[in-house]
Amino acid sequence: MSCTDCLAIEPVEDQGELRIRPYSIPLAAAIKAAGYEIAGVKNIGIIPYTSLEKLMRLLKLLGELQQLLTVSLALYITGKKGVGLHERWLSLEQLEVRFSHDNLINIISNHDFCSYLQPIVNVTEKIVGFEFLLRPLQNGSYFQPYELFEIARQTGFHSFLDRAARVSAIECSAKLLPKGIKRFINFLPSSIYNPQYCLTHTFAAIDRLNQDPKDFVFEVVETENIADIAHLHTIFAEYRRQGMHVALDDVGTGYSTVELMCSLKPDYVKIDRELISNCDEDAVKQSAILNIMDRAAEFGAKVLAEGIERREEFLFCRDIGMDLAQGYLFGKPEELPPAHFIYSV
Known part of the structure; x- marks a missing residue:
């Protein structure tokens, strides 16, 4: 096939x-x-x-x-x-x-990109994982990641790019991280036509590098318009069948609604940064966040606050029982993990 x-x-x-x-x-x-x-x-x-x-x-x-x-x-x-x-x-x-846009097509075709890591911490601020984000090579051609994916979509090369980006992240994680640390990797549902075939390269990379499937969390990329929910259920099921976890990004705004979250029942729920920003001062945002947490608790998902930049935001999220946090307060995306990071396996 x-x-x-x-x-x-x-x-x-x-x-x-x-x-x-x-x-x-x-x-x-x-x-x-x-x-x-x-x-x-x-x-x-x-x-x-x-x-x-x-x-x-x-x-x-x-x-x-x-x-x-x-x-x-x-x-x-x-x-x-x-x-x-x-x-x-x-x-x-x-x-x-x-x-x-032949310059961007050449970047896609030649795999001229790498993965940067942004830390994810628990309530004690110990690193429990990293999200892997596509970035230009240090001495390579510059590009904006969103632009690269958009040109790939417009030219019909998005499946090729999405698969290559996943494998790049897996290879990077194997070089840089100890086992037990979670690796959050984005994917485009529209790039996966038949999960049992389209994801074989992803699973083969994990097996080839002797990585633990339980360390991987595959999350629906933030800008993806999810039109076929049944298909996404099938993709989630295939990841889980292989022993991996799944996450829904940007919950609370745009396409990632609370209703979609409850339908998919992901293992991790990432609350959108628009809700998190200044949430310690906004009663409306607080109500929305608590609603997401209550609904996520019904199917046992861990909840992560995205885009935290202020300590007051983190303290609010911690105090209401959120599990994980991510944002510039804890670290920007970097080519290497912190030299002496404290992590919790």
């Missing part, structure tokens, strides 16, 4: 073929009228190109024809011999984004 979206991103060569579907007589006539060769094989049109400049002009023409003929074209670029490692059909819009 294979998933094209998770496979390596092939470079676009300076010579090759552009394949188009659906192929039609009106489309072929318009392309020939513009001075290009095209051959039809079943439902696919094949156009050779001899330079990247000519490929760009061809894509511009196809954009005009797509509007004129009111058809949605799927495109596949192959190498000089007309053969790629695998077929990855993209829309014209996806290809346009790819070529206009």
Whole structure:
């Protein structure tokens, strides 16, 4: 079984073929009228190109024809011999984004990123875990993580990036952390089509590095719009079947509602920083936080306060019985864990 979206991103060569579907007589006539060769094989049109400049002009023409003929074209670029490692059909819009952000696509394709660690503490302020966050390499090309994931989503490469980021975090954790310390790793539900297949690389990395599955907590990435709750249940079930834990991020705002939390019943509930900010001074926020904690207690989840920057916020959360905390008060994301951190296993 294979998933094209998770496979390596092939470079676009300076010579090759552009394949188009659906192929039609009106489309072929318009392309020939513009001075290009095209051959039809079943439902696919094949156009050779001899330079990247000519490929760009061809894509511009196809954009005009797509509007004129009111058809949605799927495109596949192959190498000089007309053969790629695998077929990855993209829309014209996806290809346009790819070529206009080739620097970011190269970062994704070459895995030019690393994982930074942000500490997670218990009520005694001892480190019990770290969240792993995607960051640029120290001497590599700069990027904003949210921008990298957004371009990956727009180009259809988000499954590839999400899988690579998970494996990067697992490898980083194996090098830097002792067993028993929790490793919180983000994932995009939309990047996992079939959990039993799409997560095999994640589980294989944990096994290959002789890590304990119980140390890993996989959390739904904060900006993800969760449209298919049943599918997310399936993903959670697969993580748990492998002995790992799951978390729901940003609970209390946006898509991560209390109702969603109660439906998914994650092992960890991370309360959104908007609720935590100045919560010691805001009765409305306090009420919302207590409601989340009461509902989470019904299914035995541990509750974590995100984005703590002030000691007063931490003391309030500690005093009402919250389990864990994370934020700049305890440490910013760094390439290495604190040199002499005190941790609790």
